[in-house]
Each structure stands twice: as C-alpha cells, then as structure tokens.
Amino acid sequence: MKGIIKIIVTLVMVLAVLPLAIAGGGQESADGVLTITVASDATWPPMEFINENKELVGFDIDVMNAIAAEAGFAVEIKNTAWDGIFAGLANGQYDAVISSVTITEDRKKSMDFSDPYVNAGQVVVVRTDNTNISSHLDLTGKSIGAQQGTTGAIAVQSIENATLKSYDEIGLAMAALQKGDIDAVIADSPIAADFALQNPSYAENLKIVGEPFTEEYFGIAVRKGNSEILDLINTGLRAITQSGKLEELKAKWLY
Structure with a gap:
C-alpha cells in the first residue's frame, strides 16, 4: 500500500512540473508562461530562411518574436516543409503558421488569420544610378522585366506603352537589369528585397523605388476557431504596429 501511495505522489509531482496543454492550444509551463508553437x-x-550559422532568421521570424514579446508568451518556431504545412496546423501539430502566407478567401474557409502585417504586392526595381524612375507611375514606355507567368508580368501589361521582357526565373531579369538591358524589373516585394537589399551580387547596383502598387497581404494563420491564440497574436501585432517596431523590421528586411 505504501508503495502504491509513493508512486501516486511521485506521478503528481512529475505532472506538476510538466508543461500543461491549454484548451486554445499552446503549452503552459509551471511558471504560467504560455509557449506557442509556430511553423x-x-x-x-528574406522572409524566412536558414543563415550561414544554421539559424532560422528573416522578417517573419523577427515579427513573430516581437509579437510574442509584446503579448507575453514564449514562441517556438519550427522549420516545416510547405507541403503539408496547413494540414499540420489543422491536426494540431503546431498552433500557428507564419510563412509568407497570403490571406485569401479560399484559405479563410479552413483557417483563421491575424490582422495583415505586410503588403507583399508588386514593386519596382531599378539600377541605383537611375534617377528618372521613382515609382511604377514612371514606367510608361519603359522596357520592364518580369518572371514569366507571374503577377509581376501581368502588372507590366497594364502599364501604358511598356515593353514586357519575360524571363524563366526572376534572377535572370535582375541580371539583365544590372547589365542595363532593361529599364526596370517588377516583382513581389519580398523577392525584390532579397535581390536589391540582401544579395551582395546585386545590392550595390539595384534599388527598390516606391511602395507596393498592388495588394497581396500576408497574415499569420491559426486553426479555424482558435480564438485564444488568434487574440494573443493580434494583441502583440497591434502593439508592435503602434510602437513602430513593425516598420523598423520592414526597414531592416524589406525596404
């Protein structure tokens, strides 16, 4: 009998220090700190990638950590393959997804989204010595590169008298721009930032001009109906928006 009582007491003590699952998702530790797992x-x-030190970094990673700090929870971010990432969210493998996820009406049917945190629409990239193009409004009659079949190529078609130069991949368009073969490139803002700001082979010679001139908003996805986690994320997101921290991170990674 004493042995059974001892076992029961031991189990109670062990369970007391283990993280506790909460109804809305996440894990709450013994000291009351909630940890949210994010894929x-x-x-x-520059949105999310592994750097030379094998660290998970990028704009989305900084945004998620800043949200957690403001909202008072801990966050564990897991590198997860895109194929199946939303299925994993639905079956509870993690609590949220931050991975350059465009908010669409179709996706809203199976998951909920935070407030939008960045417009990843189309932007214009030109050579650093170009002083004649300051936004998409200055592209009339210009020669513009874009990746074939992308929304960037579609956007070029709406610019008066512009000549579209299509490329199999966006790197070829950036190389052509750097050499002076075309006047500008139109691409999604994160892709443009990767070449014009983060890539040492292009950063000295290319720049982004103007703001995104199309709309493609990213949000943080959570399981459908998980209002507890969603409210926490939105609380942190609104705080970093109001404080200017979000703009600071955009300037670091995207502008």
Whole structure:
C-alpha cells in the first residue's frame, strides 16, 4: 500500500512540473508562461530562411518574436516543409503558421488569420544610378522585366506603352537589369528585397523605388476557431504596429 501511495505522489509531482496543454492550444509551463508553437517554411529569403550559422532568421521570424514579446508568451518556431504545412496546423501539430502566407478567401474557409502585417504586392526595381524612375507611375514606355507567368508580368501589361521582357526565373531579369538591358524589373516585394537589399551580387547596383502598387497581404494563420491564440497574436501585432517596431523590421528586411 505504501508503495502504491509513493508512486501516486511521485506521478503528481512529475505532472506538476510538466508543461500543461491549454484548451486554445499552446503549452503552459509551471511558471504560467504560455509557449506557442509556430511553423515556418524557411526557404524564402528574406522572409524566412536558414543563415550561414544554421539559424532560422528573416522578417517573419523577427515579427513573430516581437509579437510574442509584446503579448507575453514564449514562441517556438519550427522549420516545416510547405507541403503539408496547413494540414499540420489543422491536426494540431503546431498552433500557428507564419510563412509568407497570403490571406485569401479560399484559405479563410479552413483557417483563421491575424490582422495583415505586410503588403507583399508588386514593386519596382531599378539600377541605383537611375534617377528618372521613382515609382511604377514612371514606367510608361519603359522596357520592364518580369518572371514569366507571374503577377509581376501581368502588372507590366497594364502599364501604358511598356515593353514586357519575360524571363524563366526572376534572377535572370535582375541580371539583365544590372547589365542595363532593361529599364526596370517588377516583382513581389519580398523577392525584390532579397535581390536589391540582401544579395551582395546585386545590392550595390539595384534599388527598390516606391511602395507596393498592388495588394497581396500576408497574415499569420491559426486553426479555424482558435480564438485564444488568434487574440494573443493580434494583441502583440497591434502593439508592435503602434510602437513602430513593425516598420523598423520592414526597414531592416524589406525596404
């Protein structure tokens, strides 16, 4: 009998120090700190990628950590392959996804989204010595590169008298711009930032001009109906928006 009582007491003590799952998701430790597990596919710099030190870094990673700090929870970000990332969210493998996820009406049917935190629409990239193009409004009659079949190529078609130069991949368009073969490139803002700001082969010679002139908003996805986690994330997101921290991170990674 004493042995059974001892076992029961031991189990109670062990369970007391183990993280506790809460109804809305996440894990609450013995000291009351909630840890939210977040998935991110680290294959799209500068949004999320693995750096030379094997660390998960990028704009989305900094945003998620800043949100957690403001809202008072801990965050564990897991590098997760895109294929199946939303299925993993639905079956509870993690509590949220921050991975350059565009908010769409179709996705809203199966998951909930935070407030939008960045517009990843189309932007214009020119050579650093170009003083004639300051936004998409200055592209009339210009020669513009874009990746074939992308929304960037579609955007070029709406610019008066512009000549579209299509490329199989966006790096070829950036190389052509750097050589002076075309006047500008139109691309998604994160892709443009990766070349014009983060890539040493291009950063000295290319720059982004103007703001995104199309709309493609990213949000943080949570399981459908998980209002507890969603409210926490939105609380932190609104705080970093109001404090200017979000703009600071955009300037670091995207502008």
